[in-house]
Amino acid sequence: MAAYLADVLNLFFRWFHVIAGVAWIGASFYFVWLDLSLREPPEWKKKKGIKGDLWSIHGGGFYEVAKYQLGPEEMPKTLHWFKWEAYTTWLTGFALLSVIYYWGAEQYLIDSQKISLSQIQAIGLSLACLLGGMVVYEALVRSPLRYQPKVFGAVLFVLLAFSAWGFGELFSDRAAYLHVGALIGTIMAGNVM
Numbered sequence: 001m002a003a004y005l006a007d008v009l010n011l012f013f014r015w016f017h018v019i020a021g022v023a024w025i026g027a028s029f030y031f032v033w034l035d036l037s038l039r040e041p042p043e044w045k046k047k048k049g050i051k052g053d054l055w056s057i058h059g060g061g062f063y064e065v066a067k068y069q070l071g072p073e074e075m076p077k078t079l080h081w082f083k084w085e086a087y088t089t090w091l092t093g094f095a096l097l098s099v100i101y102y103w104g105a106e107q108y109l110i111d112s113q114k115i116s117l118s119q120i121q122a123i124g125l126s127l128a129c130l131l132g133g134m135v136v137y138e139a140l141v142r143s144p145l146r147y148q149p150k151v152f153g154a155v156l157f158v159l160l161a162f163s164a165w166g167f168g169e170l171f172s173d174r175a176a177y178l179h180v181g182a183l184i185g186t187i188m189a190g191n192v193m
Contacts, residue, residue, distance in 0.1 A: 009099045017092035024085035031082070038067055049073070083192045090189035097182055101126070101175055111172040125170055126179065133163060133183045134190055160184070 038052030045053060045066065053066045101109045105119040109126065117125070136159065145152050163183055167176035 006099060006103055010096070013092050013096040013099060017089065017096050020085060020088040020092050024089045027082045027085050034065065035067075038065075041066070086189045086192040090185060093182065093185055097126075097178070101178065109171055109175045111175075114172075115170060117170075122171070126175075129163070129167065129170075129179065130183055130186050134186050137187045138190070 034054065037054050039054060041050045041053045049068050049070060049072065050066045051069045053064065056063045056065070102123050105122050109122045110117050110119070137156075140146070140152065140155065145155060160180070160183075164176070164180045167179040170176070171179060
């Protein structure tokens with residue numbers, strides 16, 4: 001019964017994760033397009049703090065989108081924040097990681113030929129690596145290094161390569177590969193906050 005439940009949860013969270021990821025990527029592409037399509041507004045809009053605007057049509061309706069330099073003078077009562085696509089992708093990804101790699105740690109997470117770990121140790125290491133990676137990233141973002149984009153990117157690349165190597169030493173090959181993606185996804189979702 002437990003194996004059947006694990007399979008059902010695996011299938012559910014896998015598809016939910018894919019759909020949420022598509023929504024997140026779609027929203028990201030939309031905003032890239034939107035930023036590239038903004039036009040300089042008329043003077044009266046500039047005086048209100050509007051940096052760019054765009055008129056579009058979809059589904060028979062006209063839309064006017066305005067991008068403020070900092071923010072409107074008064075915040076609206078209803079503000080849609082495009083964060084749930086990222087959070088849902090991360091939450092379903094973590095649920096999938098838990099169902100496959102934590103629930104089935106002996107089979108999927110641990111490679112006893114590399115290092116002898118108990119299930120609790122392997123899961124603890126996995127969680128510590130994901131949390132630690134996020135903490136290191138946040139420390140780098142808050143450091144003066146952020147003002148040197150090329151150096152910052154190079155440091156991130158080296159740290160990611162080191163993380164991939166470390167995951168390969170700690171976990172099964174399949175789990176190591178997945179943890180690189182989980183670390184990147186955790187950092188990306190954390191950036192949405």
